[in-house]
Amino acid sequence: xDSYIKKGYxxxxxxxxxxxxxxxxxYDFSKLPIQPAKKDGKELMISVNMPGRKIDLxxxxxxxxxxxxxxxxxxxxxxxxxxxxxxxxxxxxxxxxRIAQEILLGIGGIKALRALGIYPNVYHINEGHAAFLTxxxxxxxxxxxxxxxxxxxxxRSATVFTTHTPVPAGHDAFPLxxxxxxxxxxxxxxxxxxQDILNLGLDxxxxxxxxxxxxxxxxxxxxxxxxxxxxxxxxxxREFHGNIEPGEVPIDSITNGxxxxxxTAGEWKKLFHQYLPESWSDHQSNIQQWQAVSIIPDxxxxxxxQHLKSEMxxxxxxxxxxxxxxxxxSEQRIQEVHQYLNPKALTIGFARRFATYKRANLIFNDLERxxxxxxxxxxxxxxxxxxxxxPADHPGQDLIREIYRVSQMKEFAGKIVMLENYDMNxxxxxxxxxxxxxxxxxxxxxxxxxxxxxxxxxxxxxFSVLDGWWEEGYDGTNGWAIGSTGEAxxxxxxxxxxxxxxxxxxxxxxxxxxxxxxxxxxxxxRMKHSIQTLAPVYNxxxxxxxxxxxxxLPTANRSLRFVKNGYDLATKVADYxxxxxxxxxxxxxxxxxxxxAKKTTEVLAGSEGPPAKKEIxxxxxxxxxxxxxxxxxxxxxxxxxxxxxxMIVNMQPTGDFLEQIQRxxxxxxxxxxxxxxxxxxxxxxxxxxxxxxxxxxxTTTLQR
Numbered sequence: 001x002d003s004y005i006k007k008g009y010x011x012x013x014x015x016x017x018x019x020x021x022x023x024x025x026x027y028d029f030s031k032l033p034i035q036p037a038k039k040d041g042k043e044l045m046i047s048v049n050m051p052g053r054k055i056d057l058x059x060x061x062x063x064x065x066x067x068x069x070x071x072x073x074x075x076x077x078x079x080x081x082x083x084x085x086x087x088x089x090x091x092x093x094x095x096x097x098r099i100a101q102e103i104l105l106g107i108g109g110i111k112a113l114r115a116l117g118i119y120p121n122v123y124h125i126n127e128g129h130a131a132f133l134t135x136x137x138x139x140x141x142x143x144x145x146x147x148x149x150x151x152x153x154x155x156r157s158a159t160v161f162t163t164h165t166p167v168p169a170g171h172d173a174f175p176l177x178x179x180x181x182x183x184x185x186x187x188x189x190x191x192x193x194x195q196d197i198l199n200l201g202l203d204x205x206x207x208x209x210x211x212x213x214x215x216x217x218x219x220x221x222x223x224x225x226x227x228x229x230x231x232x233x234x235x236x237x238r239e240f241h242g243n244i245e246p247g248e249v250p251i252d253s254i255t256n257g258x259x260x261x262x263x264t265a266g267e268w269k270k271l272f273h274q275y276l277p278e279s280w281s282d283h284q285s286n287i288q289q290w291q292a293v294s295i296i297p298d299x300x301x302x303x304x305x306q307h308l309k310s311e312m313x314x315x316x317x318x319x320x321x322x323x324x325x326x327x328x329x330s331e332q333r334i335q336e337v338h339q340y341l342n343p344k345a346l347t348i349g350f351a352r353r354f355a356t357y358k359r360a361n362l363i364f365n366d367l368e369r370x371x372x373x374x375x376x377x378x379x380x381x382x383x384x385x386x387x388x389x390x391p392a393d394h395p396g397q398d399l400i401r402e403i404y405r406v407s408q409m410k411e412f413a414g415k416i417v418m419l420e421n422y423d424m425n426x427x428x429x430x431x432x433x434x435x436x437x438x439x440x441x442x443x444x445x446x447x448x449x450x451x452x453x454x455x456x457x458x459x460x461x462x463f464s465v466l467d468g469w470w471e472e473g474y475d476g477t478n479g480w481a482i483g484s485t486g487e488a489x490x491x492x493x494x495x496x497x498x499x500x501x502x503x504x505x506x507x508x509x510x511x512x513x514x515x516x517x518x519x520x521x522x523x524x525x526r527m528k529h530s531i532q533t534l535a536p537v538y539n540x541x542x543x544x545x546x547x548x549x550x551x552x553l554p555t556a557n558r559s560l561r562f563v564k565n566g567y568d569l570a571t572k573v574a575d576y577x578x579x580x581x582x583x584x585x586x587x588x589x590x591x592x593x594x595x596x597a598k599k600t601t602e603v604l605a606g607s608e609g610p611p612a613k614k615e616i617x618x619x620x621x622x623x624x625x626x627x628x629x630x631x632x633x634x635x636x637x638x639x640x641x642x643x644x645x646x647m648i649v650n651m652q653p654t655g656d657f658l659e660q661i662q663r664x665x666x667x668x669x670x671x672x673x674x675x676x677x678x679x680x681x682x683x684x685x686x687x688x689x690x691x692x693x694x695x696x697x698x699t700t701t702l703q704r
Contacts, residue, residue, distance in 0.1 A: 005075045007089040012388045014420040016327040018404025022391040024089070029060070029073075037061040037070060039115060045076075046111045048104055049185035055083050057104065059112050070116070072108050099174050099182050102211065106132025107186070110140075121556040124160045124547075125219065128172055128211030134159060134218035135183070135197060139190055148193050150567060152200075152218065153574040157690075158559035160551045161219035163212060163251070166232045166447045173208040205239075216240065220558065220690045221551045223252040225448040228471045232444050242696035245635075245646055250691040254550060255469050256448040257543035260284055260535070263454040265432040267304040271296055285542035290532045298524045305435075305459055305527070306343070312433025313341045315426070316384060319419045340414035345380040346513045348463070349434030349455070351422055354389035354396040357445040361402050363438070365498040373505060374415045379514045381505070384434060386419040386426060431455040436509060439464035440482055440497055442490060453538040459527040462534075463509065465497060469538060478530040480504050558690060573688050576629075577695055580684045586623025587630070587682055587699045590661065593617040594674040612670035618651060618680045619663050627653060627662040631685045634666055635700075636678035651680070674701070 006029065010022040036043040037059040044059040056078045060071040074087040085093075086101050093101075110133050113120070125131055134155050141151035165171060176198060180187070187194045201214035216222055216237065224230035230253025234246045241249050261281065264272075272280055276292045283289060320337045341347070354360055363370060363383070374381050385403050389396030400418065407416040419426065431437065437455035439446070439462065446468035453469060456462060462479035464470040474481050482504070484496040512523050536542070562570040594616055620632060634649040651664035672678045681700035689695070 005084045005088045006073075009090055010388070010391065012421045013326070014323055014400070014404060014418065016324075016329060018401040018408075018418065020389055020397045020400050022388075034060045034062045034071065037112075037116065039117075044112070044115055046072075046108060046115050048108045048111065050083075050100065050103070051181055051184050053080065053083070055079055055086070055104065055108075057087075057108050057112070059115070070112055072104060072112060074104065095174060095178065096182075098172065099178060102129050102172070103132050103182060106130045106134070107136045109133055110136040121158060121559050122160060122552050123158055124162065124551075125215050126162050127164050128215045131161075131201075131211045131215040131218070134200075134214065135186060138193075138197070138218075139186065142190050142193070146567060146570075147574070148196050149578050150571050150574040153577070154559075154562055154567060154570045155218050156220050157562040157570065158555060159215075159219040160547075160555055161215040161222045162225065162254075163215075163222065163229075163233055164225055164447050166224075166229055166236070166445055168236065171210060171212040173203060173206065173210040176202075176207065176209055179209040212237075213240065220555060220694070221252065222250065223254045223551065225253070226255045226469050226472065227253050228444055228468065229253060229447040232447075241693055242698055244693060244696060244698060247646060248693060250693045252550065254543065254546045255472065255538070256450050256453075257537075257539045257541070258450050258453045258457070260457055260539045260541070263428065263431060264457045265304075265308055265428075267307060268432075268458055271300060271304060283541075284539045285536050285545060287532075287536045290536045293528050293531050296528070298519055298521050301459060301524050301527060302519050308433045308458065309347065309435070310343055310433075312429040313343055313347075315429045315433075316341055316417060316419055319421075319426070320417060323420055336414075340417060341382055341384070342380060345382045345415075346436070346510060347382050347384060347434045348436045348438050349384050349430045349460075350438045351384070351386040351419075351427060351430050352439075352449075352451050354387040354399050355393065356395045356399065357442045359440050359442065359497075360385060360387065360399045361406075362440045362494075362498060363501055364402070364406055365494075366502065367406070369502050371411050373502070373510070375411060376510075379510050380415070381510060382415045382417075383438075384417055384419065384430065386422040386430065388422055427451070427454070431460060432458040434460055435513065436461050436463050439467075439470065440501065441465055441467050442493055443467040443484065443488075450538075453534065456530050456534040456538065459531055461526060461530055463501075463504070473534055473538060475533055477526065478533045479526075480509060554690065569688065573686070576686060576688075580625065580629070580695060580697065583624050584684070584697050584699070586621070586660075587625060588621045589680055589682065589699060589701050590619040590621050592674050592680050592701055613667045614670040615665055615667050616651075616674070616678075616680075617654070617663055617665045619661055620682055622660050622662065624660075625684075627657060629684060629686065630682050632664045632680065632682050634668055634678055634680055636668065636672050 006027040007024045008027055010024050013021045013023060015021060038044060045056055046059065047054045047056045055074055056076045058073040058076060060073055062069045062071065072087060075084045086097065086104055109130060123133060125133065137155050138151050141154055142148065146154065179198065179201070187197070198209065200217045201209040201211065203210040203213055224233040230251055231246070233251045234249035237251060238244065238246050238249050275296045277289045280289050317337050317340060320340060321334050324334045324337065350360060352358060374383070387400070389400055403416070404418045406412055407418050431451060431454040434455070437452050437460050439449060439452055443465055444467055449468040449470070452462045452464055462470060463482065464479070465482045465484070466474060482497050482500045484493045484500070488496060512526070513520060515522050616634060618632060620627070632651040634651060636647050637644040638647050649666045649668055651666040653662050654665045655663045668678060679701045681698050683698045684695050685692070
């Protein structure tokens with residue numbers, strides 16, 4: 001069979017009842033801007049061993065600016081038909097298909113790089129899907145003769161991991177038997193380490209092989225994709241790191257950004273070229289240069305925005321007409337679309353993947369109130385929706401059907417529209433042409449989100465739940481927040497978010513938009529401030545700079561140090577960790593001296609002035625471990641700005657190291673009492689660790 005099996009994602013069509021129909025189409029690679037990768041003049045093919053067979057993969061290359069992207073293609077006549085399907089489509093199949101895809105991506109990816117003669121200093125795993133690449137690299141190092149624990153440290157020294165998913169269900173996990181089966185050929189090449197490899201991905205609590213666990217066990221630096229997502233990830237993987245304090249879990253954050261040259265309208269670029277420094281596009285993350293946006297005449301900004309809005313409305317009308325024509329609706333129904341969407345009305349856009357947590361229909365919770373907003377005789381509002389639901393996500397498809405149903409109600413006809421087949425082309429029209437970009441997920445389920453960043457670069461104002469990137473991007477005056485009470489439960493969020501949407505629209509957004517006539521200067525002032533504060537921060541220039549300085553350069557330097565002199569440092573670190581793990585059970589906190597506690601508490605009663613201090617001593621038994629290889633710390637909490645902040649005081653050794661016992665001392669506020677108020681802990685340290693909890697082992701005196 002020689003037909004193409006290259007489906008990509010699906011084309012979405014909506015019928016006259018709002019039902020989504022997913023239509024797959026075949027890509028013809030000869031008509032796409034990609035070409036076969038070649039080695040010595042020949043098209044490059046690699047193969048990955050799978051149970052009972054091998055899968056051949058052709059390597060393709062795509063030039064994206066100055067960067068070459070390599071793609072793997074299993075659609076080869078030499079493969080079984082079901083194996084040819086493995087690279088045909090995103091988000092398809094069962095777990096057996098999923099794990100096979102991830103083996104091709106990870107193991108096949110390394111094989112492709114090696115065939116091309118590429119040996120990076122840094123490997124960046126985005127999500128756990130590609131984490132099997134670490135096993136192929138382990139195999140390479142084991143075949144060089146390195147011990148397993150040294151090979152793991154070498155792999156870890158060169159690996160960065162980014163998690164993109166704030167819910168446990170989004171992290172792939174497979175039954176151990178399934179992993180043993182599919183990785184059978186790999187295990188046969190290193191049979192002595194089968195259990196060691198399984199342990200790298202083992203989720204002991206669920207007895208599953210978790211791809212995120214594999215990625216974290218084989219990476220040095222890890223990060224989430226917004227500050228809030230970093231916090232959520234630290235909470236989620238606290239247990240993985242030995243139940244240390246969430247703030248100490250070694251998962252950082254680098255907030256996503258979007259490619260400004262791709263998403264910013266040409267008309268906006270012309271304004272920027274005219275009023276910003278000449279090199280603005282080469283220095284997009286330079287915040288100072290964006291202050292020049294304030295000198296762009298309001299009339300110029302409004303003219304550009306209104307032009308883009310008109311273009312967007314024309315595009316939307318054509319989309320709706322095609323829907324109706326294809327569905328066999330009457331000529332009257334088709335032609336009435338010409339009157340849909342008022343170019344002068346405040347236009348709100350909502351376009352993204354239709355997952356239930358994104359709550360596309362939240363604004364429909366009170367249709368009577370919405371009716372008053374949309375049909376106000378002097379200050380009308382209109383809503384444009386677009387987005388695809390996964391073919392297997394029936395609740396997501398229900399959302400589309402619900403929005404379509406409401407859009408067909410007489411009072412909302414032409415004022416609420418649901419466009420079909422959301423893609424990059426449509427996205428450009430929407431993020432460049434609407435007035436307000438709406439985003440209302442359940443907090444904190446939006447890891448980052450990027451559509452609002454694209455809108456912001458085009459002067460479109462964000463109106464969003466404080467989740468993902470907007471939680472850090474919102475400054476109170478560069479858009480609007482859909483508020484809720486702290487860490488509210490879902491039902492509370494639903495009520496509070498719904499009320500906030502209507503209230504902010506009624507009291508702030510709509511009055512501001514319709515203030516000051518044909519050129520709404522107050523609105524434009526907010527547009528300018530939005531661009532000034534968001535464009536220089538939420539772009540790929542800043543994001544890549546962050547990844548380079550925070551992860552890539554430290555990792556590249558460390559990986560080079562680890563392999564130098566015959567893997568000398570990798571061996572030292574691996575041996576040190578192995579020694580610590582094997583002997584840490586000896587470490588015990590024998591005593592904590594807090595003799596002044598009762599007396600000090602009595603003295604402090606009713607006293608004023610600066611807090612008194614007292615000295616605490618602790619005796620630690622080490623066994624064969626050397627005290628300088630540990631940190632001994634006092635942990636207590638102080639209330640700051642309405643929350644409790646962890647305070648860490650390093651204890652210093654005092655006296656001689658006798659009979660494997662070392663005494664430590666430190667001063668803390670005198671009112672703290674051991675047990676109720678503070679504890680002492682011991683943890684291993686090393687100047688060769690890339691972060692404090694690279695070895696998450698802690699011995700502590702528990703607070704009572």
